[in-house]
Amino acid sequence: MTDFTRRGAIGLVGGAAVLPMLGAPALANTKLMVGALRFTSHAASFVAFERGYFAAEGLDVEFKFFQAAQPMAVAIASGDADYAVTAISGGLVSLAQKGAAKVIGGALSEEKGIDGQKILASNAAYDAGLTSPAMLDGRSYAISQAGSSFHYMGSKISAAEGAKVNFKPLQKVGAIIGALKSGQVDAWSIVPHIAKALAGGGAVKIIGDVADYLPNYQVTTVFTSANNAANERGQTEAFLRAFSRGADDFNAALVDKTAGDEAATEMVRLVHKYVYASKPFEKAEKSIRNGAMRINKNAGLNMASVNDQLNWFKSEKLIKDGITIDTLVDPSYVDAI
DSSP states (O other): OTTOOHHHHHHTOOSGGGHHHHHTTTTTTEEEEEEEOSSGGGHHHHHHHHTTHHHHTTEEEEEEEOSSHHHHHHHHHHTSOSEEEEOOOHHHHHHHHTTSEEEEEEOBBOOTTSOOOEEEEEHHHHHTTOOSGGGOTTOEEEESSTTSHHHHHHHHHHHHTTOOOEEEEOSSHHHHHHHHHHTSSOEEEEOHHHHHHHHHTTSEEEEEEGGGTSTTOBOOEEEEEHHHHHHOHHHHHHHHHHHHHHHHHHIIIIISOOSOHHHHHHHHHHHHTTSSTTSOHHHHHHHHHHTOOOBOGGGOBOHHHHHHHHHHHHHTTSSOTTOOHHHHBOTTSOOBO
16 A cells, blocks of 8 residues: 555545445454543544444554643653544654654644634632733743643743743643642633633633634644554554544534434533543533534644644744654645645
8 A cells, every 4th residue: 555545545435334344354453552631622532432433444442541742642652552642742743853753644623613722811810810811921821841732822822912921831631720720820721621611610711712823723633653654554544544433423413513412412422431431421511512623524634733833843942943744744644634
């Protein structure tokens, strides 16, 4: 399959029922570890697993859960995970530069008309005047690590507002939430299923939308080891086919809402096995529905957004100037959008 791209593979498929024939015979019971966060934005992988799309491709998938993007990138490079979905981070780019990782597709995206990531303020900061992103000057902004997606979003938002902020790396999402609730940090940006749940419970205030500052932002990508991308093409294409079927189901049920009410409720129940699983379904349902952002069809990748992120990393001296998009992305798998 030297010249057989994923676009070509998908194009040859006449219907969903034919998909397993492309991967399953050669990949029977191929064990894979898939990295994920317990976020609604990772639902395509969960759907592909629960509905047997991975199994139909001959892939025996197990999930390995993380609490931040950078450790997931390290796990891919070390072989502790085979495929993963997460935001582009400085760590991921550096690993790609070392020949250890490759982006092979896109996942979550900001899209006009779809409620997306929110900018939050702690109650204490809000009461002290942080009622919009225009008031960020002099405030603290939570990030997981330097070079994370939180750092990128916060930097772009504050720059657009002409604000100087103090970025506070807190390593994990749980630690950030605790710091925001207690007023130890002033602001943060996060996916809607978390943002709306926190605001709805009175723990924080929503003060803006990330999409107003980063329209068409490619929030997360699908990536793997450079070895898998180069030497395990059949396996990698099989993973992407199953992942894309999961994304189609998720989008139809909860984003485009074309699958009907029953399908939407069924989808929420499926996602609930992984997101807010410790909460009763009745309490988790609203947050899961609220968190439904677009997962790109066919794992399409917004190359303009990826380039913008790379340019920002360079401007912050977080990656080397010589790194290009081809360093990070294997275009033979990518449907560019």
